[in-house]
Structure formats: structure tokens, C-alpha cells
Amino acid sequence: MAHAYTPGLKVAAGTLIRRERRLPLKGEVLVSVGDEVKGDTIVARTELPGDVQPLNLAGLLGVAPQDLDGYLLKKPGDTIKKDEIIAETKGFFGLMKTQVKSPLNGTIESISTVTGQAILRNPPSPVEVDAYIDGKVVEIYKSEGVSVETYATFIQGIFGIGGETKGIIILLVESPKDHLTVDMITPELKGNVVIGGSLVTIDVIRKAVEVGCIGIVTGGIWDYDLKELLGYDIGVAITGSEEKGITIIITEGFGEMPMADKTFRLLKKNEGKKASINGATQIRAGVMRPELIIPIVDPGNSKKSNKEIKTSKGLEIGSPIRIIREPHFGKIGKVTALPPELRVIETEAKVRILEAELENGEKVIVPRANVELIEE
Amino acid sequence: MKDELQTILATDCGSTTTKAILIEKIGGEYRLVTRGEAPTTVEAPFEDVTRGVLNAVGEVEELTGKKILSGEKIIKSRKNDKEGVDIYISTSSAGGGLQMMVAGVVKSMTAESAARAALGAGAIVMETIASNDGRLPHQKIEIVRKLRPDMILLSGGVDGGTISHVAELAELIGAADPRPRFGMGYKLPVIYAGNKDARDVVKKILTEKADLAIVDNLRPVLERENLVPARNKIHEQFMEHVMAHAPGYKKLMAWTDVSIMPTPGAVGSLIHYLAKHEGISAMGVDIGGATTDVFSVFEDVFNRTVSANLGMSYSISNVLAETGIENITRWIPFEIDEKDLRNRIRNKMIRPTTIPQTLVELKIEQAIAREALRLAFFQHKTMAVGLKGVQQERTISDTFAQAQTGETLVDMMGLNILIGSGGALSHAPRRVQSALMLIDAFLPEGLTRLGVDSIFMMPHLGVLAEVNEDAAIEVFYKDCLVPLGYCIAPIGTAKTDGVPCIRIKSDDGEFSVNYGDMARIPLATDEKKKIIIETERGFYIGPNKERRIEMEISGGVVGIIVDARGRPFKLPAETGKRIDKLTSWLKALQVYPNT
Known part of the structure; x- marks a missing residue:
């Protein structure tokens, strides 16, 4: 395979970083393109529908599911309060009524005359998304979120x-x-x-x-x-x-x-x-x-010369590499040769390898799959 | 079209690599010509699976000197020996494969049948919910909401039975209002394959909330499963919904001559064809980076299971989490500090594409592979079972056998062939390493043929079998299946190691192996030999407890492995003894250099 190596982790002194900040479902965007934001500025907000809770109405009333309609005091879509009566039987001459009370504050989602179940929904809960990084809003995704951009030192773990x-x-x-x-x-x-x-x-x-x-x-x-x-x-x-x-x-x-x-x-x-x-x-x-982003407050001229991190082209003679597997795990070096033919390694596997010189001058042979490019 | 095929191009878009193979009819037989591969391009920055396909096919062009691509298109009318292909087919597991959730009324009956239907179609079953699974309704709703499956298969009830349980499950799914993984703008496909009398009710509940499709009941009566309609519908929905929303798949679907199959579905159908073709029981295992699939055909019943989180790269840490460090250490033939071993496994997890460079690392990886295979096999045994809840008619003689319903169909003594596939098995530096990993994990009994997939091309052949079964079977035997040889493993145990256990006689003389030992007898792939196998008292070798078998045996790249470690198999508990034993077996079989 032409690209049998692990793309390296990115570590850059200065680069443009863009982060999408989206809501889990549609809501309201609170900022506009061009706004300067801080990491903890709330940029979008929505309400998450509450959890649902089934309630066996027919079972609790002791009636057949298909007869439920005659006992309901509330219908789907209605707002309910905790302990409010949802349904009741008529009882004997108005006595010995069986009542079903709501276990929550919320709404009635549905009532089934097949299973006798009511589905109740808790009130919605608010969800907010912050900007995460200090920067500028560069794009708005209608009702969904924004994109924030900053010039920053960027380190991937x-x-x-x-x-x-x-x-x-x-x-x-x-x-x-x-x-x-x-x-x-x-x-x-x-x-x-x-x-x-x-x-x-x-x-x-x-x-x-x-x-x-x-x-x-x-x-x-x-x-x-x-x-x-x-x-x-x-x-x-x-x-x-x-x-x-x-x-x-x-x-x-x-x-x-x-x-x-x-x-x-x-x-x-x-x-x-x-x-x-x-x-x-x-x-x-x-x-x-994982990542660490340090926004640069005054990037000066360097900002102009830097664009978004480019995808690297691949291994070349002279490329700085880190070995990511035993026996030279963690060592850093430079590629000195990239022989195209497969070589037999200690395990007897035939693999693509590269030759490298480590920082201490030692020369080693490593499978290409076991190095990562040190990228900027 | 079947007879006219001269040149076949097939690709498999895996989660990390896209593999292309070229098959041609040469001198009247179908043969593999070459293979090319390139990284899969489902993710950013490309987000178009066809880019990886073109790169892999480009490598095939380079290696063969043929012209297959015209710009960014596959030349689909074969012009001559140097240009174009007759047919292009593909499988795919990119983007995590097909992730499904299944629901049924009774956990051990309809829900289990639904899981079998989904697994057989090549899906990963994320969760099974059942009316009687012990969870509260709101917990079930929460699960459906959180997991975001690609599709839900809803079953339940025999035809004409009660409808309220199925209706309740439909209501729970409706209440969860599930969202698909890809794309905000479309409804989640739900397939209903339950009691036909409940169709109208299910329709009423789910039509608004999901993209509902209805097929025949997968358990129309308790005594019978009818999984084919549900499986076919899963494939159809997979193409129409899941694939169509994955990056670049619309384009890829337009290129292929038959539907794109989920990779495991294709491997499964190949194992099925093989078992049918030879009239044997067969088992296959595909150990990948993220998942391990096991396929079996016993008594003409095909079963597939997928262990979604057992694998050798992305899922390697999960093997540790599931089996525990002791079970991995027991296969390592030297002492290793637990903390060091843990760190090594985690470092492979965070850098999944690295390969072992030293023998120590190779031995550790192969120890982990044994456990991944063993766990996957265990899961398969518990899933590949007869139908539960079925009344059986018994004669007097059966009453002594006391066979229960729902017993596993997996019968290691009855197994004829065990085939391994996937990186850890297909690319092990020595084939005998693959053979021993298979033996240690599956513990075959009696006489079992062993094989490995030469270059991991079973998915391609599985989809080819849909178009031209003969071509697929031909290439399978000639270029894909590497016969490793036979494993001869007597059943029984002795109190101490070293006592006589088994003798193998042939024209060349007699060869005996003691209890607790292993041996390897060379017999080349194209060789056949008449042998007599005899076991000592307390051991047997055949399904009817035979102690003597006469047969003609064929060879393989490994030859014949005699496994006299006994069944049930047990490793010594004491570290020193265990290491001595492992080392003696590795030496006897010449598994690693310098051992």
C-alpha cells in the first residue's frame, strides 16, 4: 500500500483552528457571523424533549384497553401536573372510583387502546452550547449551531x-x-x-x-x-x-x-x-x-503565512519520524532510506520497511507501519 | 451472462482498507490474477468511498498492465484481454458496518430468531429488547434512544397469536422516536416481521415515526423459523437507506452490477455454499481489527455470529476487558509483568495499525488472538442453537438421551472443516501459527481439516457466488483456501502426562504420541496417505467413540497435527509448568524460529 504509515499527531506553534459547535437537535443560535466570542460564551441553545414514561392505564383502572376512551379525563397533547387525575372509573353510584394520577409534571404523548398504555413525557430540559475556544464566529448553521475560528497553538494527544x-x-x-x-x-x-x-x-x-x-x-x-x-x-x-x-x-x-x-x-x-x-x-x-488549543491573542504577521494544517504528503527521505512500537518505541529519528521491496523482519513477516537514523546516531530498520510522521 | 464472464473485478471496502481483486478465466478455469489495496476513504478529507476503490483498482491496473479505468470510471464492457472488465461487484463494512437493534416478545424465542435473522444478514446486533427481558419500559425506550441503530427489526408472536405484546413493543419504539446515525433528514428504517394479525396496529403506531416495511413473520409457528424474507428486507433497506447515506455510496452503487453486500454477509454465504457443495459441516472465522465473525453450517443450518467488540486492533483492549489478563497471559510462553502487558495492549489500541516487529511482540499478539477467537467461538456456540420452546416428539429410546430444546448445534466432533480468515490468521508469518491459534481457540475434536484464507478474499468470492457460484467455488479452492492439513485430537484425559495416548500407522511405519504432547507429521498439500489411527483405552477418536479409524488423509502446508493434550483441554495452573508445556508444543510443531 502506498501510504502504509500512521499519520502523525499534529503539534503546531500557530495555525488556524476551526471548531463546529452544534446542538444535538434544532434550536436557536445566539450569535452572528463576525462576533468575537470567549470560550464560555453561549452560542446556541435549545430544549431537549423530556424523557418518556409509560403508564399502564387500562391495567391500573382494571378495564379493557379498547374501553379506555370512556374513562379518560385527559387526552394526548394535554399538559398534566403531578398527582393530577388522568383517568377514573365511574364506580358504583359515584363511589369506589378507581383513579389514576399523573406521576409527573409534563404532557400526555399518546394513549393506546390496543395495549392500554399511556405515554407521558417529562418537561423539556434546556441545552446550551458554548464557543469552547476564544475566537470569531465565521459561519452559522441555521438553527443548529456555529463555527468558531481562532489562530492558535495546537497540540494533539x-x-x-x-x-x-x-x-x-x-x-x-x-x-x-x-x-x-x-x-x-x-x-x-x-x-x-x-x-x-x-x-x-x-x-x-x-x-x-x-x-x-x-x-x-x-x-x-x-x-x-x-x-x-x-x-x-x-x-x-x-x-x-x-x-x-x-x-x-x-x-x-x-x-x-x-x-x-x-x-x-x-x-x-x-x-x-x-x-x-x-x-x-x-x-x-x-x-x-484529544486536543489542547491555546488561542494566540495577537498573532501579528505570522497569521498571514499560516493556513489550516495541511494533510501531509507522506514519508520522504529526511522526514522526521517517531517510532511507535517496540523495540524502539518513542524514539525520534529521520528517514534515511525507503526501499520499495518487502523485507523479512525478526518475526519472519515480509513487510515494507524504512531505514532511519535516531537522535543518538543509531541506525535502525523499522516496519513503515510502526512509525508516525512528525507533522506541523 | 453467467457463462460469458471472462474478467471479474471485485472490491471489499473495509473500515480501514479497500481491497480489489481481479479474477479471469484462464485456460477454461477461473483464477485470481492479482490484488491491490488502498486506504478506505469514507472519512474526511475525502468522504467518498469511491476514491479508495479507484486507488485500489489503480494498483490492480499497475500490477497487471491492464486498462480497467477510464478517467474515474470502471470500463465495464470488456474490449479485449488488455482492456475492461465484464462485471464489477463489491462488499462493504466501512463506516462500522450495519448496526441493528432487534426486538421480540419472548427473549429466548422470537427475539432470538430476530437476532439470528439480523446476524445472518451481516449486521451487528447492538441490543436485543424483549417484552420479558426484565427491563422496565422506560429503560427500553432509553436504550432505543441512545444507541442510534441503522435499523430496527421488530418481531413477536406467532401468526394468529396475541397482538398486544407486539403492539406494546411498537409503542416503545415509537415513543423513543429513534434517529438514524447518518443524516438528520430521514426516518429510521423499521422492519416488522411478527404476527401477521398485528400488522395494522403496528402500521398505525409506527408509520408516522419510522420508515416501516412489513415482511412475513420470521416465526410463523413456534416450530419453524422463516428468516429469509426478513434477511432479504434487511439487505434491501441496507442498500436503500444506510448505504445511500454513507459518503460516496450512491456513486458506488451505480457502478456495481449486483447489490453491494455487507462484508460478513458475503463471507457467510461463501461458507454456506462450501458446506452445500461438499455436503459437509463447516465452520469459518474472520478475525478483524474491530470485530470477529464466526460462521457455521451444522445439519444444513447456517448460523453466523458477530462479536462486535472483539478484534486485534481497534477492539484489542476489549479482548483484555472481556477475558481478563490471566487468560491472555496463559498463552504466553515466557514470564511477563502484568503491568507491562497491559501497557503493550493499550499502546496497540491507540496505534492500531502497527505490527509486531519482534518475536516477543508477535507471541503476545498471537496470545491475544487466541482469546479473541475463543470468546467469539463461545458466543457462537450459545447463539447457534436449535429452536427453543418447541415441543419434541420422543420415542422410548430418546428419553435416555434427554436432549433439550435450544441446545447448541455446534458439534466439534462432527465438524469437517475449520477455516480462518482475517489479518491475524491470513498474515501470520508461519502457517503453522495460524493452525495452532485455531486449534487452541476452537479445540477441534476427532479429525478436522484446517484451512486459511490466503489473502483475505472470502468477501469478494461471497458476493461473486451470488452471480456465478461455480466461478466463486473454483477460485476458492484454487487461490483462496490454503489447506493447512488435518488436526487429529483424541477425546479423553489421563491422570498424568507422558502415558501412551494415540498411534498413527501407515506404510512408513508407526508414530505414537503420548498424552500431553503435540506432534507434527509432514504431508504435502498434493499428497494423500492411507493411515490407521488407534487410541489407547480411555481415549477415542470418532463420533461413535471409535478407538480405531482407517482412512485416506490429505495433506496441507502444515501437514498433520496430532493434538494429544486431551479433551477437555486444560493448561497447567503453575507458571513454570505452563511455560514448559507451551514451549514443548511450540517446539514440536516448529511454530516460531529458534524454539
């Missing part, structure tokens, strides 16, 4: 948990090889996104949640710790809805993994700035990676 949140970036380590430790987590970090180096452990995460820190970005995490945090083994990698009080972004992988130098340098440069982060990850067709 490899895996994350927890949803969207916003906070100030605080660097807690000197080098990308350092671990985050419990004593680094102090109450002053409340509301902030902390940056670590190669590892975050369960104790550190728990302390961070305790002090109200909203995000952690680090190179690696032990799967064992992740399981302990979540209380279950992640099956399929679809995350983002965990409610653990914190969003975690892993930039390199599972185990102790020093954060890539470039990512670390960029985060260091942006210390003290506001970031929008999202741990949501979906590793399926239509892959979705």
Missing part, C-alpha cells in the same frame, strides 16, 4: 479521558523526562491545566482532583493506574464522557514516556496562557484525538 474544559497552563516539571509527583500539586492549582513530563500516577491524579485542578497533560500513564481511576478496564477506545472531575491528555502512550521535546517546548512557551482542552478520544474509523 494520543489518548485522553474527560471532556471539554478551559484553564491556565502551569508547567510543573523541568524536563519532559520528569514525573509529576504528589508534592507538586498545591491548592493554588485550582482551575488550572498542569503540564507534566513522562508520567502521571494515580496518587497525583487524585490529589489534582482534590485541589480542583481541571486538566493534566503528560507523556505517559500506566494502564494499571487508569483502570484504578476509572474503576473499570477501557474496552473500546471511545472516551470523553468520563466524569472524574478532571480531563487528562496523554501525548505519547501507556507506560513511562517522555513527552516529545517539541510538544514540551511549546507548552513551556505558553505557560500562563489560557487553553481549551478536550480529552475525548475515538479510535475507530473517523479517529478523534
Whole structure:
């Protein structure tokens, strides 16, 4: 296959970022094209229909479903209050009536004379969508949402948990090889996104949640710790809805993994700035990676020279790569040769390989499937 | 048209790769000419499946020197040996395949029949709801709302039976007001295949809310299933609704000469054709990155199950979650730290397209594959069952057998052939690795032929069988099925390892294998040999507890594997002993280099 390599994660000092902010169903858009918005500005709003609850009317009244009509005090579409009588039997001379009261405030959706069931609906609940990033509204999707654009530093992680949140970036380590430790987590970090180096452990995460820190970005995490945090083994990698009080972004992988130098340098440069982060990850067709976006307040001239991140062309001699599987996992190097023929590797599989020189000068042969391009 | 086919182009649009194959009639027989592949392009930035198809076909053009494309179109009138094809066909599992929800009145009867109909059509069954499944009505509504299936199959009641239960299920579906996965603007297809007397009621409830189609009852009487009309309707709706809304499929549908089939549906029909063709019982397994499918034909009954979250890349973590770390570790022939193993599995999950470069990594992946296959097989056994709730007439002799309704149809002793497909099995560096993975996961009993799909082309042949069965079967035997050989596995156990268990006699002499051991006897694919198999007391080899069988056996790329580890099979619990045993088997069969 011509493109047998993994497209790299994107790490860029400055790029145009656009994010669609859509409602789950149609509603009202509250901003206009050209409006400057903050991350927490509400841009669209709607009402989600309430949950439904079936009620066995015929059964409760003790009548046949087809005879229900004669006992109803309310009809489909009517508004009902909790404990309001929906239906009643006539009883003997007006005595010994059987009454069915509404268990909720809401409306009657339908009443069936086949099954004797009434479907009741709770009142709608409001849903709001915020802008997520500081930027400008560039497009409106009528009744559905908007598109917000900003010029920003953009960093993709490899895996994350927890949803969207916003906070100030605080660097807690000197080098990308350092671990985050419990004593680094102090109450002053409340509301902030902390940056670590190669590892975050369960104790550190728990302390961070305790002090109200909203995000952690680090190179690696032990799967064992992740399981302990979540209380279950992640099956399929679809995350983002965990409610653990914190969003975690892993930039390199599972185990102790020093954060890539470039990512670390960029985060260091942006210390003290506001970031929008999202741990949501979906590793399926239509892959979705966790992200950290730091809007650049005054981009100056650089904005003109940068467009939306381009899709890379592929591996070439000289391309910077990261090896993403044992035995050289995590190492960075440059492609030195791309032989077209298949080669036999240690497992005896015949695969497309590439030759690369690592940062320490070591020359290695790696299956093309086991490298990712370092992209900008 | 069937006899005139000279050149056949087939593609399979998988969730990650689109594979194209070219089949031609050469010297009076159909043969595979070449294969090309390219990344599937359902997602952004392309969002058009035909782009990947054109790229894969482009690779076929390059490799054969033939002209198949004219600009961005497939040349469909074959002009000569160098230009055009007679027919173009395709299967697809891109975009997550067909995801369905089924509903029935009684969980173990109509709901189970509905699940079988959906699975047989190539769908992933996301959830089964039944009137008696123990959930409260509002919970059922919540499930329908949340899961967003591509389609719902509603069944329930025998013809002429009560209608209120089916009506209630229809009301729940209506109340949930389900939305399809793709596109906001169309109604969700719902197929009704239940009690015919309830059709009007169901129509009244669901016509406004869903795109309702009505077919014959899939369980018209308790004693009989009638799954074909529902399966056909699922295919039709899949094309009209689901596929038509997936990016680029409208265009692809216009190109193909027959309907696009869901990939697993195509593989299933090929296994079915094979079993019919040879008059045997057959089982197939396709282990993919996201899902593992198992197909079987026993007593002429075809069954398919899909384990939607068992696979070797996207779903690898789910194998760990479902089976537990100990069950994976038990297949690894060296000591490994649990934390390290966990991290390795997760790292494959987050970078699913990587491949093992070292032997250690290969052994770990193949250990995980054994568990994925084993779990998928277990699910298949529980689903491939006879009809439940059926009264059986019994004679005096049957009363001693005490067979119950709803027993699994899977009979490993009666199984004639077991075929593996999918990356982990088709692309294992040594074929004997595939053979041993199949044996460890499925534990065949008695005599079983083993095979693998050479380059993962069973989906293409499955859809080809719809057009020209003979061509599909011909290519299957000549280019697709790699015969691995036979597995001979006696039933029974002994108290200690090392006692005599089984002897195989032939012109070449006698070969015996002790209990607890494995052995490999070379016998090439085109060779046949007359052998006598004899087992020691306490072991048997045939369906009627035979201890002696005389037969002509055919070979394969692996040869004959004698598995004298006994059935039921058990691995030693103690780590050192377990590793010694695994190592001795791997050595006996020459599974890995330097072992």
C-alpha cells in the first residue's frame, strides 16, 4: 500500500483552528457571523424533549384497553401536573372510583387502546452550547449551531479521558523526562491545566482532583493506574464522557514516556496562557484525538503565512519520524532510506520497511507501519 | 451472462482498507490474477468511498498492465484481454458496518430468531429488547434512544397469536422516536416481521415515526423459523437507506452490477455454499481489527455470529476487558509483568495499525488472538442453537438421551472443516501459527481439516457466488483456501502426562504420541496417505467413540497435527509448568524460529 504509515499527531506553534459547535437537535443560535466570542460564551441553545414514561392505564383502572376512551379525563397533547387525575372509573353510584394520577409534571404523548398504555413525557430540559475556544464566529448553521475560528497553538494527544474544559497552563516539571509527583500539586492549582513530563500516577491524579485542578497533560500513564481511576478496564477506545472531575491528555502512550521535546517546548512557551482542552478520544474509523488549543491573542504577521494544517504528503527521505512500537518505541529519528521491496523482519513477516537514523546516531530498520510522521 | 464472464473485478471496502481483486478465466478455469489495496476513504478529507476503490483498482491496473479505468470510471464492457472488465461487484463494512437493534416478545424465542435473522444478514446486533427481558419500559425506550441503530427489526408472536405484546413493543419504539446515525433528514428504517394479525396496529403506531416495511413473520409457528424474507428486507433497506447515506455510496452503487453486500454477509454465504457443495459441516472465522465473525453450517443450518467488540486492533483492549489478563497471559510462553502487558495492549489500541516487529511482540499478539477467537467461538456456540420452546416428539429410546430444546448445534466432533480468515490468521508469518491459534481457540475434536484464507478474499468470492457460484467455488479452492492439513485430537484425559495416548500407522511405519504432547507429521498439500489411527483405552477418536479409524488423509502446508493434550483441554495452573508445556508444543510443531 502506498501510504502504509500512521499519520502523525499534529503539534503546531500557530495555525488556524476551526471548531463546529452544534446542538444535538434544532434550536436557536445566539450569535452572528463576525462576533468575537470567549470560550464560555453561549452560542446556541435549545430544549431537549423530556424523557418518556409509560403508564399502564387500562391495567391500573382494571378495564379493557379498547374501553379506555370512556374513562379518560385527559387526552394526548394535554399538559398534566403531578398527582393530577388522568383517568377514573365511574364506580358504583359515584363511589369506589378507581383513579389514576399523573406521576409527573409534563404532557400526555399518546394513549393506546390496543395495549392500554399511556405515554407521558417529562418537561423539556434546556441545552446550551458554548464557543469552547476564544475566537470569531465565521459561519452559522441555521438553527443548529456555529463555527468558531481562532489562530492558535495546537497540540494533539494520543489518548485522553474527560471532556471539554478551559484553564491556565502551569508547567510543573523541568524536563519532559520528569514525573509529576504528589508534592507538586498545591491548592493554588485550582482551575488550572498542569503540564507534566513522562508520567502521571494515580496518587497525583487524585490529589489534582482534590485541589480542583481541571486538566493534566503528560507523556505517559500506566494502564494499571487508569483502570484504578476509572474503576473499570477501557474496552473500546471511545472516551470523553468520563466524569472524574478532571480531563487528562496523554501525548505519547501507556507506560513511562517522555513527552516529545517539541510538544514540551511549546507548552513551556505558553505557560500562563489560557487553553481549551478536550480529552475525548475515538479510535475507530473517523479517529478523534484529544486536543489542547491555546488561542494566540495577537498573532501579528505570522497569521498571514499560516493556513489550516495541511494533510501531509507522506514519508520522504529526511522526514522526521517517531517510532511507535517496540523495540524502539518513542524514539525520534529521520528517514534515511525507503526501499520499495518487502523485507523479512525478526518475526519472519515480509513487510515494507524504512531505514532511519535516531537522535543518538543509531541506525535502525523499522516496519513503515510502526512509525508516525512528525507533522506541523 | 453467467457463462460469458471472462474478467471479474471485485472490491471489499473495509473500515480501514479497500481491497480489489481481479479474477479471469484462464485456460477454461477461473483464477485470481492479482490484488491491490488502498486506504478506505469514507472519512474526511475525502468522504467518498469511491476514491479508495479507484486507488485500489489503480494498483490492480499497475500490477497487471491492464486498462480497467477510464478517467474515474470502471470500463465495464470488456474490449479485449488488455482492456475492461465484464462485471464489477463489491462488499462493504466501512463506516462500522450495519448496526441493528432487534426486538421480540419472548427473549429466548422470537427475539432470538430476530437476532439470528439480523446476524445472518451481516449486521451487528447492538441490543436485543424483549417484552420479558426484565427491563422496565422506560429503560427500553432509553436504550432505543441512545444507541442510534441503522435499523430496527421488530418481531413477536406467532401468526394468529396475541397482538398486544407486539403492539406494546411498537409503542416503545415509537415513543423513543429513534434517529438514524447518518443524516438528520430521514426516518429510521423499521422492519416488522411478527404476527401477521398485528400488522395494522403496528402500521398505525409506527408509520408516522419510522420508515416501516412489513415482511412475513420470521416465526410463523413456534416450530419453524422463516428468516429469509426478513434477511432479504434487511439487505434491501441496507442498500436503500444506510448505504445511500454513507459518503460516496450512491456513486458506488451505480457502478456495481449486483447489490453491494455487507462484508460478513458475503463471507457467510461463501461458507454456506462450501458446506452445500461438499455436503459437509463447516465452520469459518474472520478475525478483524474491530470485530470477529464466526460462521457455521451444522445439519444444513447456517448460523453466523458477530462479536462486535472483539478484534486485534481497534477492539484489542476489549479482548483484555472481556477475558481478563490471566487468560491472555496463559498463552504466553515466557514470564511477563502484568503491568507491562497491559501497557503493550493499550499502546496497540491507540496505534492500531502497527505490527509486531519482534518475536516477543508477535507471541503476545498471537496470545491475544487466541482469546479473541475463543470468546467469539463461545458466543457462537450459545447463539447457534436449535429452536427453543418447541415441543419434541420422543420415542422410548430418546428419553435416555434427554436432549433439550435450544441446545447448541455446534458439534466439534462432527465438524469437517475449520477455516480462518482475517489479518491475524491470513498474515501470520508461519502457517503453522495460524493452525495452532485455531486449534487452541476452537479445540477441534476427532479429525478436522484446517484451512486459511490466503489473502483475505472470502468477501469478494461471497458476493461473486451470488452471480456465478461455480466461478466463486473454483477460485476458492484454487487461490483462496490454503489447506493447512488435518488436526487429529483424541477425546479423553489421563491422570498424568507422558502415558501412551494415540498411534498413527501407515506404510512408513508407526508414530505414537503420548498424552500431553503435540506432534507434527509432514504431508504435502498434493499428497494423500492411507493411515490407521488407534487410541489407547480411555481415549477415542470418532463420533461413535471409535478407538480405531482407517482412512485416506490429505495433506496441507502444515501437514498433520496430532493434538494429544486431551479433551477437555486444560493448561497447567503453575507458571513454570505452563511455560514448559507451551514451549514443548511450540517446539514440536516448529511454530516460531529458534524454539
